Amino acid sequence: MPRLKSFRLTKELVAQRAKDNVIIVTFGNFAFMDFILTWVKHLTDLGVSNLLVGAMDAKLLNALYWKGIPVFDMGSHISTDDVGWGSPIFHKMGRQKVLLINAILPFGFELLMCDTDMVWLKNPLPYLARYPDADILTSSDQVVPTVVDDRLADWKQVGAAYNIGIFHWRPTPPAKKLAKEWIDMLLADDRIWDQNGFNELVRRQTGPAFDDESGIFYSYDGNLKLGILPESIFCSGHTYFVQALHQQFRLQPYALHTTFQYAGTEGKRHRLREAMVFFDPPEYYDAPGGFLSFRPSISKSLLLDGEHNLESHFSLINYQMRQIRSALGLASVLNRTLVMPPLWCRLDRLWFPHPGALLGSMTRQPFLCPLDHVFEYALVQVNVMLRDLPAEEFGPAINIREYSFLNNPFLPQRVRESWLDVQLCQEGTEDCHASSNTSRPGLLRFPKRSSEETMLALLAWCRPC
Numbered sequence: 163m164p165r166l167k168s169f170r171l172t173k174e175l176v177a178q179r180a181k182d183n184v185i186i187v188t189f190g191n192f193a194f195m196d197f198i199l200t201w202v203k204h205l206t207d208l209g210v211s212n213l214l215v216g217a218m219d220a221k222l223l224n225a226l227y228w229k230g231i232p233v234f235d236m237g238s239h240i241s242t243d244d245v246g247w248g249s250p251i252f253h254k255m256g257r258q259k260v261l262l263i264n265a266i267l268p269f270g271f272e273l274l275m276c277d278t279d280m281v282w283l284k285n286p287l288p289y290l291a292r293y294p295d296a297d298i299l300t301s302s303d304q305v306v307p308t309v310v311d312d313r314l315a316d317w318k319q320v321g322a323a324y325n326i327g328i329f330h331w332r333p334t335p336p337a338k339k340l341a342k343e344w345i346d347m348l349l350a351d352d353r354i355w356d357q358n359g360f361n362e363l364v365r366r367q368t369g370p371a372f373d374d375e376s377g378i379f380y381s382y383d384g385n386l387k388l389g390i391l392p393e394s395i396f397c398s399g400h401t402y403f404v405q406a407l408h409q410q411f412r413l414q415p416y417a418l419h420t421t422f423q424y425a426g427t428e429g430k431r432h433r434l435r436e437a438m439v440f441f442d443p444p445e446y447y448d449a450p451g452g453f454l455s456f457r458p459s460i461s462k463s464l465l466l467d468g469e470h471n472l473e474s475h476f477s478l479i480n481y482q483m484r485q486i487r488s489a490l491g492l493a494s495v496l497n498r499t500l501v502m503p504p505l506w507c508r509l510d511r512l513w514f515p516h517p518g519a520l521l522g523s524m525t526r527q528p529f530l531c532p533l534d535h536v537f538e539y540a541l542v543q544v545n546v547m548l549r550d551l552p553a554e555e556f557g558p559a560i561n562i563r564e565y566s567f568l569n570n571p572f573l574p575q576r577v578r579e580s581w582l583d584v585q586l587c588q589e590g591t592e593d594c595h596a597s598s599n600t601s602r603p604g605l606l607r608f609p610k611r612s613s614e615e616t617m618l619a620l621l622a623w624c625r626p627c
Contacts, residue, residue: 163228169223169227169235171266176214181212182287183271185273186212187214187262187266187273188215188216188275189215189216189217189258190215190217190218190222190255191222192222197430197431198222198231199229199441200440201276204282208285210285213232214233215231215232215234217235217236218236218239218255238258256357257345259326261345264341267333268338270333273330274330274331279430280419282417283415283418283439285416289312293314293377295373295387296332296389297331297334297336297337297340297387298329298364299389300326300329300388300389301325301327301390301393301417302315302320302323302324303323303324304321305322305393305520306319306521306523307401309394310394311411312413314391315392317368317377320390323361326356328419337386340364340386343363344363363382364381366383367381367383367384368381369381376389394407394408394411395413395416396416397415398419399419400421400523402418402437403433407524410524418437423532423534424511429538432533435564436533441572444574449499451497452580452605453498453499453563453568453605454496454498454499454608455500455605456503456607458482460481460506465506465508470509470528474508475507475518478508483536485503486503489503499561499563500560500563501563501565505533505535507530509527510525511531581605582605582607583607584606584607
């Protein structure tokens, strides 16, 4: 391991990694190690190598170095634990991002700054190069589409916050001026959230347009040229998971950022797993004891009939939850990991009042909703809070996997081929050979369209196992 000072962020270090004068950067602490590895792997799989990772603690620095990932020391000395959104340490981490921007821009390189809770699905550099006149290109929290193709978003229609989880900076005088005023603002008042500060500054002036075609406009002090990345292909957690705008517009997304979600870091991790874009170690796909899956029975009336309102939504949700509860019981009795079924919702979930589906959005009702929309606390408790609690008091841990798990290309072939279909039959009838032998490893697949009664019957059957 080289000496610590060799990991300092310098112009020479950035120059070694930059390509076409562009460097892509993310940063984090050891708690986000798996997110960082996922971020790096997506870029390198896309043939993009001009990247750097900032380590906020020595443990992450050491781990990334030995994995061959280009890393630099941020000198932050932040805890290796998950700090939690909105905490004082979270805000300190946000200030580190702005300090990084101010450190790298004077080196003369273009900077694509990313949060670790996002992944690249397509090489973004050719897209960003289409707009060489922009000082900054930023993502946003816009949920109502402003364009239906891959042009920059219509800045006149974007009313949501500009999201600093994905933004591209050029080392121009207006960009450097903004970066300097931004960090001065944050250091003067530790109550200001970094993203709010950015929005406050750049929205001092909005317009006029830079030209008639590009979608770039003047902002901040009237000299900064800003462009807003399209919400359908630089996706938020809402435009990707709830609306699936890229699918509706037949576009290939560049990026996925796990915003608009619940259950903290576990919710982000689970969403990326649902999208099959999170890279887990091999043991994740081959759990001890095997897996259990089922496909619930949902009637057309529960899904489609009547108005989409609170009553119809929770009738649908509660019906699915009862079946999942029975399946969790089966998984516990059989010591298997439950593969969650797809979950259907009739209403959206947000942290502010709304009519069920955001007006102007392209949310389809019903829609396949992320697990954290319904099982927010279960995700946190099953994956975090209950890990170290005594089994004799709280019962054995019940592990779960995302609904797309069995379609993941990383699932080993021997697990794919280990299906054991289970059906209920009347003992004594022809071709019915009842058995309570469930010791076979692999995957138990319970009947399609399993009703709550079927699941309870199977649970009762399994009790003596």
